[in-house]
Amino acid sequence: MKDGLSFVMxxxxxxxxxxxxxxxxxLFNIDRRMRKLEKKNxxxxxxx
Amino acid sequence: xxRDLILKLVLVIWMSLAILGAxxxxxxxxxxxxxxxxxxxxxxxxxxxxxxxxFISMISSCIFIVKRKLKADYMAQxxxxxxxxxxxxATITGSIFASVTWGSFWNWDPRETSIVILLxxxxxxxxxxxxIPDSNRKRIFSAAYSIxxxxxxxxxxxxxxxxxxxxxxxxxxxxxxxxxxxxTLAVFLGSLIAYTGLFVWMLRLKYRLLIxxxxxxxxxxxxxxxxx
Numbered sequence: 001m002k003d004g005l006s007f008v009m010x011x012x013x014x015x016x017x018x019x020x021x022x023x024x025x026x027l028f029n030i031d032r033r034m035r036k037l038e039k040k041n042x043x044x045x046x047x048x
Numbered sequence: 049x050x051r052d053l054i055l056k057l058v059l060v061i062w063m064s065l066a067i068l069g070a071x072x073x074x075x076x077x078x079x080x081x082x083x084x085x086x087x088x089x090x091x092x093x094x095x096x097x098x099x100x101x102x103f104i105s106m107i108s109s110c111i112f113i114v115k116r117k118l119k120a121d122y123m124a125q126x127x128x129x130x131x132x133x134x135x136x137x138a139t140i141t142g143s144i145f146a147s148v149t150w151g152s153f154w155n156w157d158p159r160e161t162s163i164v165i166l167l168x169x170x171x172x173x174x175x176x177x178x179x180i181p182d183s184n185r186k187r188i189f190s191a192a193y194s195i196x197x198x199x200x201x202x203x204x205x206x207x208x209x210x211x212x213x214x215x216x217x218x219x220x221x222x223x224x225x226x227x228x229x230x231x232t233l234a235v236f237l238g239s240l241i242a243y244t245g246l247f248v249w250m251l252r253l254k255y256r257l258l259i260x261x262x263x264x265x266x267x268x269x270x271x272x273x274x275x276x
């Protein structure tokens with residue numbers, strides 16, 4: 001760790017990382033759900 | 049593992065490294081109090097993404113006007129939504145910087161005033177979209193509005209803050225500034241790339257969502273109270 005990085009800055013960095021990883025997880029989840037819906041939609045359209 | 053998933057995982061790692069780099073590698077700029085200059089690694093990419101998103105919205109609107117392709121309208125809507133989101137984020141991070149360096153969260157600086165006007169212009173885009181019940185008219189009007197709205201973007205973001213006296217830092221925050229050391233510049237460019245990747249991911253999600261909504265259920269006409 002760089003010298004002089006205060007405890008507050010370390011906390012801000014940690015919060016930033018947590019927000020980013022949380023957002024990434026959320027986007028992965030939405031992506032997965034949407035893929036399922038798209039698949040379901042395609043299958044419904046394929047039924048004559 | 050497919051290519052799409054690998055790219056997303058690379059983005060997750062890249063953005064995490066950009067965040068770590070912003071705090072652990074980059075040196076704080078000398079002209080700014082304490083560690084405030086570190087906000088540049090988040091604020092500037094957010095502003096850049098907002099401009100890019102509004103540009104994509106304008107291009108998609110032009111395509112919709114010329115070719116009348118529904119997908120172009122979805123892209124315009126998705127890009128405008130993300131542009132608005134990133135503008136709000138840039139305003140929030142800018143206010144945090146302002147509170148430390150200028151003494152208060154809001155100072156009605158030309159840069160702050162221009163971003164408020166921009167937020168109102170693109171807020172009106174969504175008001176317009178929700179105000180017109182007829183789908184075709186809504187798409188045409190909002191495409192025309194999006195093109196006109198973008199004409200104000202270069203003026204509000206690049207010209208107005210530069211022709212007036214502003215507290216907003218220019219040279220230190222400018223990536224082309226030769227005064228920025230190589231480590232800081234590398235982190236800054238890394239952050240720009242990471243934010244662009246995040247924007248592409250979110251844009252694709254929103255675009256797919258709009259297509260899914262349109263294809264899965266017929267639009268409900270609020271004013272007529274029946275399915276179109």
